[in-house]
Structure formats: C-alpha cells, structure tokens
Amino acid sequence: MDNLSYYIQQLLTGVSVGGQYALIAIGYTMVYGILRLINFAHGDIFMAAGFFMVYASASLPLYISIPLVLLLTVILGVSVERIAYKPLRQAPRMSIMISAIGVSYLLQNFATYYTGGLPRSYPTIPFISEIITIGTVTTSWITLLTPVLTLALVIGLVALIKYTKMGMAMRAVSKDFETAQLMGIKINNIISITFIIGSFLAGVGSILFFTKYPTVLPTIGAMPGLKAFVAAVFGGIGSIPGAVVGAFVIGICENIIKAMGYTTFSDAFTFVLLILVLIVRPSGLFGEKSTEKV
Amino acid sequence: MKKLLALVAVLAMALAICTACGDDNKTGGNADNQQGSGNKTITIGIYEPASGENGPGGKQEVLGVKYAHSLQPTVEINGETYDIKLQEVDNQSDTTKAVSAAQNLVAANVSVVLGSYGSGVAIAGGPYFEQAQIPAIGISCTNPQVTEGNDYYFRVCFLDPFQGTVMANFAKDEMKAETAFVITQLGDDYSAGLGTYFKQAFEGLGGTVLEAQFQTGETDFNAILTNVLNSDADVIFAPSSIQTAPLLIQQARQMGITMPILAGDTWENESIITNAGQYATEVYLSTFFDENDTSNPAASEFVTGFKAWLNADPQNLTNNGGGDGVAAVSALAFDAYNVAIEAIKSANSTVGADIRNALPGVDYTGVTGSITFNETGDANKDMAYVKTIDVENGNFKFLKTQSVGE
Numbered sequence: 001m002d003n004l005s006y007y008i009q010q011l012l013t014g015v016s017v018g019g020q021y022a023l024i025a026i027g028y029t030m031v032y033g034i035l036r037l038i039n040f041a042h043g044d045i046f047m048a049a050g051f052f053m054v055y056a057s058a059s060l061p062l063y064i065s066i067p068l069v070l071l072l073t074v075i076l077g078v079s080v081e082r083i084a085y086k087p088l089r090q091a092p093r094m095s096i097m098i099s100a101i102g103v104s105y106l107l108q109n110f111a112t113y114y115t116g117g118l119p120r121s122y123p124t125i126p127f128i129s130e131i132i133t134i135g136t137v138t139t140s141w142i143t144l145l146t147p148v149l150t151l152a153l154v155i156g157l158v159a160l161i162k163y164t165k166m167g168m169a170m171r172a173v174s175k176d177f178e179t180a181q182l183m184g185i186k187i188n189n190i191i192s193i194t195f196i197i198g199s200f201l202a203g204v205g206s207i208l209f210f211t212k213y214p215t216v217l218p219t220i221g222a223m224p225g226l227k228a229f230v231a232a233v234f235g236g237i238g239s240i241p242g243a244v245v246g247a248f249v250i251g252i253c254e255n256i257i258k259a260m261g262y263t264t265f266s267d268a269f270t271f272v273l274l275i276l277v278l279i280v281r282p283s284g285l286f287g288e289k290s291t292e293k294v
Numbered sequence: 295m296k297k298l299l300a301l302v303a304v305l306a307m308a309l310a311i312c313t314a315c316g317d318d319n320k321t322g323g324n325a326d327n328q329q330g331s332g333n334k335t336i337t338i339g340i341y342e343p344a345s346g347e348n349g350p351g352g353k354q355e356v357l358g359v360k361y362a363h364s365l366q367p368t369v370e371i372n373g374e375t376y377d378i379k380l381q382e383v384d385n386q387s388d389t390t391k392a393v394s395a396a397q398n399l400v401a402a403n404v405s406v407v408l409g410s411y412g413s414g415v416a417i418a419g420g421p422y423f424e425q426a427q428i429p430a431i432g433i434s435c436t437n438p439q440v441t442e443g444n445d446y447y448f449r450v451c452f453l454d455p456f457q458g459t460v461m462a463n464f465a466k467d468e469m470k471a472e473t474a475f476v477i478t479q480l481g482d483d484y485s486a487g488l489g490t491y492f493k494q495a496f497e498g499l500g501g502t503v504l505e506a507q508f509q510t511g512e513t514d515f516n517a518i519l520t521n522v523l524n525s526d527a528d529v530i531f532a533p534s535s536i537q538t539a540p541l542l543i544q545q546a547r548q549m550g551i552t553m554p555i556l557a558g559d560t561w562e563n564e565s566i567i568t569n570a571g572q573y574a575t576e577v578y579l580s581t582f583f584d585e586n587d588t589s590n591p592a593a594s595e596f597v598t599g600f601k602a603w604l605n606a607d608p609q610n611l612t613n614n615g616g617g618d619g620v621a622a623v624s625a626l627a628f629d630a631y632n633v634a635i636e637a638i639k640s641a642n643s644t645v646g647a648d649i650r651n652a653l654p655g656v657d658y659t660g661v662t663g664s665i666t667f668n669e670t671g672d673a674n675k676d677m678a679y680v681k682t683i684d685v686e687n688g689n690f691k692f693l694k695t696q697s698v699g700e
Contacts, residue, residue, distance in 0.1 A: 119536070215569050
C-alpha cells in the first residue's frame with residue numbers, strides 16, 4: 001500500500017467534489033445577497049442544464065452544443081426569476097421562498113414527465129474525460145480541471161463585482177434595496193444579471209459534474225443543490241469567497257469521512273455542520289454581521 | 295401586464311396537467327379500448343417504479359405485464375367474461391412515496407397487485423395490501439422480508455439468500471477470489487440484504503470480506519474505490535440500483551481497478567450498458583432467465599412474440615432501454631400476470647381474499663420454469679443464470695446456470 005498516493009487520490013477527489021459544490025453554491029449565495037431569497041430551484045436548473053446537453057449533443061457537434069446549453073440554462077434561470085419571483089417582489093419573503101420550492105418541483109416533475117424518468121447518458125466530452133496517471137495516482141483530467149476552473153471563474157467574478165460599475169450596482173442593491181432604487185439603479189436589470197451569472201455557473205458546474213458522473217436523472221440536482229446550500233451558509237450566505245471556501249471544506253471533509261469507512265455519517269456531518277454554524281456563528285465564516293436597518 | 299403574465303403561467307400549467315392526464319389514459323389504453331364490449335371488468339394493479347433509481351427496471355416489468363395482457367385480455371369467472379383492466383401506479387423507487395402509491399391501488403379497488411421492482415418498496419407497500427386483503431405477486435423483489443409475515447405477498451422469483459450464495463460460489467470457484475469487497479447502499483433493503491447473504495456465504499467458503507456503504511443518491515464512489523484499490527481484494531460485489539451501477543463501474547475502471555465487479559439481478563438492464571459504455575468490462579451478475587435458452591419451448595415462443603411486440607412500438611423500445619433484448623424481469627412479469635390469471639380462474643371470484651386462497655394451489659409452468667408457492671408464498675426456484683456484459687455488442691452474454699445444493 002502506497003500511503004502517499006492513497007492520500008493524494010482521496011484529497012484530489014475531495015477537492016474535485018468541492019469545486020462542483022462551489023459552482024452551485026455561488027448561485028445560491030449571489031441570489032441571497034441581492035434578493036434575500038434562497039433560490040431552491042437552483043439545483044434543478046443545474047439538472048435541467050444536464051438534460052439540455054443530452055438533447056443538444058444528440059444532434060449538434062460539441063462546439064455548438066456547449067455554448068447553446070449555457071445559453072439555454074441562462075434563459076431558463078432568468079425566466080424562472082421573471083415568472084415566479086418578480087411578481088412577488090413586494091410580497092412577504094416567505095411567499096417567494098414557497099414559490100421557489102414550487103418551481104423546483106415543477107422542473108423536477110416536468111423533467112420526469114418529459115424524459116420518462118429513465119436515466120440518460122451524458123455525452124463524452126473528449127480530452128477532459130480522458131484518464132491520466134501522475135506517478136502512482138490515476139485520475140481523469142476533469143478531476144484536476146474542476147478546482148482550477150472553479151477558482152478562475154470565482155476570481156473573475158469577484159473582480160467583476162469589485163471593479164466594474166455593474167458590480168458596484170450589485171453591491172449597492174445588496175446593501176439596501178430601496179435606496180439603490182431611489183439612486184437610479186435599475187434593480188430589475190441587476191437582478192437579471194445576478195440570475196444570468198448564477199445560472200451560467202450552474203451550467204458550467206453541470207458540464208463538469210456530468211462529465212464525471214455521466215448519468216442524468218430528474219432528481220439528480222437535489223443532493224448537490226442541498227450540499228451547495230449548506231456550503232453557502234457555512235461560508236456566510238451572501239459572500240462569494242465564503243461559498244467557495246465552504247464548498248471545498250465540505251467536499252474534502254465528506255470524502256475523508258467516506259474514505260475512513262463512516263459513510264453513514266457523511267451526510268450527517270454536512271448537516272450537523274449546518275446546525276453548528278447556525279448556532280455558533282449565524283452569519284457564517286465570511287458573512288457580514290447583520291446590522292438592523294432602521 | 296402582471297395579471298396577463300400570471301394568466302399565461304396558469305394556463306401553461308393547466309395545459310401541462312392536461313397533457314399529463316392525456317398520457318395516463320394512453321398508457322392504460324389497452325384496457326380502456328375494450329370497455330366498449332359491455333363486459334364486466336376486473337382490475338389488476340401494477341405497483342412498479344416508473345421513475346427514481348429503479349425506474350428502468352420497473353418499466354421492463356410493466357412491459358412484460360402489458361405483453362401478457364395483450365395476449366390474454368379477458369378472464370372467465372363463473373361463466374362470465376371479464377375484461378382485465380390494468381391500473382398502473384408509480385412508486386418512484388422510494389419507500390416513503392411507495393406507501394401512497396400502494397394506497398392509491400387499494401383505493402382503486404384492484405383485485406390483485408403485481409410488483410414491485412425493488413424489495414424496499416415492496417416491503418413498504420406490503421402491509422397496505424395485506425390490510426386491504428389484496429394479494430400481491432412480487433415479480434423480482436428478492437429480499438426474504440417481502441413475503442415473511444405477510445400472508446398476502448407472493449413472488450415468482452428466487453430469494454436473496456440463494457442469490458447471495460450463487461454469487462459467492464461464482465466468485466470463489468470461477469474468479470478464484472480470496473477477498474471480496476462488498477459495497478452496499480445504506481438503508482436499501484435489497485442492497486444491504488443481498489450484501490449480507492453474499493458475505494455469509496463467501497466467508498462460509500473460507501473467503502475474507504471487506505465492506506463499505508454509500509448513501510442513497512450518491513454519485514461519487516471514488517473514496518470507496520480508492521480503498522478498494524489499496525486493499526488486497528480480488529473481486530467487488532456491489533448489489534445496487536440501476537442508477538448506481540454505471541457510475542460505480544465507470545469510476546472503478548477510470549481509477550485503474552481491473553478486478554471483476556459482481557452484482558445481483560438489478561444489474562440486468564440495458565441502460566447500464568449504454569451509460570457505462572466502454573468501461574463495462576468484467577461485470578458479472580445473476581438473474582432469472584436467459585432469452586437464448588432454447589430448452590423451454592414456452593420461453594422461445596415468449597421471446598419471439600415479445601420481441602415482435604417491442605419492435606412494433608418505439609415507445610416500448612425506449613422503455614426497454616433502447617434495444618429489443620429480453621430482460622429477465624420482463625419474462626418474470628409475464629409469468630406473474632399469468633399466475634394471477636390462473637389464481638383468478640381457480641378462485642372463480644374477483645374478491646382479493648378468494649384469489650389469495652387460490653394462489654398456494656396454483657401450479658403454473660411459465661417461461662421462467664415451473665411456479666409453485668411454498669408456505670411463505672415464495673416460488674420454489676433453485677436455479678440462477680449468471681451473465682456478463684458484452685461491451686462490443688452492447689448486450690448481456692449468458693455464461694452459465696448455477697444452482698446450489700442445500
């Protein structure tokens with residue numbers, strides 16, 4: 001037994017799983033930061049992106065179908081916001097959350113109805129699904145690529161929010177919804193942009209996820225969605241670096257627990273972590289202390 | 295504007311619901327078409343998953359039942375001809391949703407229930423059928439607890455203690471394995487049960503067993519597989535759902551694990567071959583039936599007829615996983631339907647309790663061999679078919695039959 005390569009292999013898996021959670025977690029955290037809404041349909045948008053790819057790649061070459069899938073995912077994300085959340089903007093927050101749960105079930109059941117509930121096999125994307133051996137560790141390119149791509153996207157996103165006018169507007173809206181509106185920020189546009197970015201990342205996440213686990217099912221979005229949500233809360237909901245750190249922590253810890261043979265507790269760990277964070281530090285690792293607005 | 299949008303949304307949803315209903319009528323259409331004949335009807339419930347982790351298997355069982363129904367759509371009771379109506383419910387491969395699916399069948403006043411694929415959902419629904427005095431005939435649910443302590447549950451397949459022993463013998467004799475790595479799904483009665491029986495049998499033969507579990511809905515098996523790679527296991531035994539199989543196979547092969555992967559009857563589903571693709575090498579499983587076995591004329595006739603019936607409707611082909619391979623569970627489902635008809639005939643009644651009392655007396659020779667029931671309601675079967683995946687042709691290849699002397 002080669003101990004070093006064993007640990008490297010386990011760590012790689014954990015980092016890769018964490019990267020996938022991170023891409024979904026950003027969607028949760030951004031929408032929460034701006035709308036104070038937990039978008040429960042986010043995991044299902046991720047699932048829908050998987051199905052788009054299955055159907056698009058059946059008739060189109062990959063260099064067309066990948067951009068097309070990302071575009072369709074963005075359209076789906078924005079239309080969900082327009083149809084299910086926008087009419088409820090003045091309603092109590094609870095109504096809009098329930099609307100989100102409704103959308104989640106609608107998407108799942110529609111996918112079940114349309115696909116007949118059969119698992120679909122995800123197309124193989126050449127190169128990234130190839131297997132490589134480094135020293136004694138055997139893995140696929142996708143495992144290495146996922147965390148790198150995730151970090152690159154996050155750095156780009158943080159720069160966008162920090163240094164562009166649009167990013168400034170987003171920060172303003174997330175600080176104070178009404179005042180931002182009074183200052184002439186078109187909040188509907190900002191919200192749309194938030195959903196565009198969130199859905200785009202969910203689309204990228206789905207390509208990475210399903211290349212690694214190439215079976216698409218209508219309910220597949222639920223568990224990664226839930227884990228990503230926990231990651232977002234752990235890192236401090238509303239904070240993008242927090243969501244990423246949270247996702248990597250959860251991905252790696254889960255994998256260590258499974259490797260030690262305590263699979264029974266791996267999901268329990270995730271949710272115990274959620275409870276502990278909510279008790280000890282409700283604002284999460286990187287979350288801002290909530291100050292009462294007067 | 296907002297109201298208009300809401301109206302459009304509502305209309306769209308209403309439309310979606312209507313089309314969904316429309317489809318339901320279509321699927322139950324075989325029975326409905328004959329309603330015009332003016333005959334009385336007797337309803338047979340189909341309790342199967344159409345979605346969830348075992349959806350593809352449930353669909354294959356439903357195909358077997360529908361084919362049997364197309365050959366024998368009526369039954370004589372007391373000299374009167376009754377049309378047989380099939381009532382399908384989807385238990386979604388989920389033990390909590392299975393309960394409401396079972397209650398739906400009870401509410402629909404079915405006389406007999408067929409199914410389910412997956413022992414967990416069969417165990418969950420069983421008490422509701424027993425309480426309503428509706429006999430249920432399990433098609434491929436192999437866990438002993440399905441029929442144990444339930445007077446109304448019968449089944450036409452072999453059991454997991456038998457299947458586990460078969461695969462343990464196969465691993466030991468054919469694969470020359472000394473150490474087996476058993477990977478099972480937490481909280482799944484079928485997976486955990488079969489894993490335990492395999493372990494007992496394999497250890498009884500002098501082998502060593504290592505174990506690992508995974509959560510329901512898990513997609514990443516790399517942690518477990520890394521442990522497999524770093525153990526001295528010669529073979530993997532992974533009884534699990536159709537959804538799990540391709541992911542597990544693919545990740546194992548991608549990690550460079552070349553040892554044989556063994557599993558139970560659930561893995562005989564063509565969607566696994568489609569989804570695992572080139573990685574599905576050295577995969578072995580036990581099952582109930584082999585379409586190329588020509589020793590039984592009833593079986594050959596069934597295979598020819600069933601293939602023609604599948605090919606006549608593209609939707610049937612899709613539900614069968616894409617090809618026209620005859621799954622063992624379809625053959626068993628065909629037998630289960632005919633056993634139900636035999637029982638109805640000999641009971642001469644549409645009342646569930648009467649049919650239940652007739653079932654132990656049924657002696658039916660079907661396509662999967664002769665079917666008689668023992669005291670617990672299990673079919674007396676003592677032969678399993680071991681198959682492997684033929685990657686090049688994308689189908690299952692028969693290896694050998696195996697029976698175990700008690």
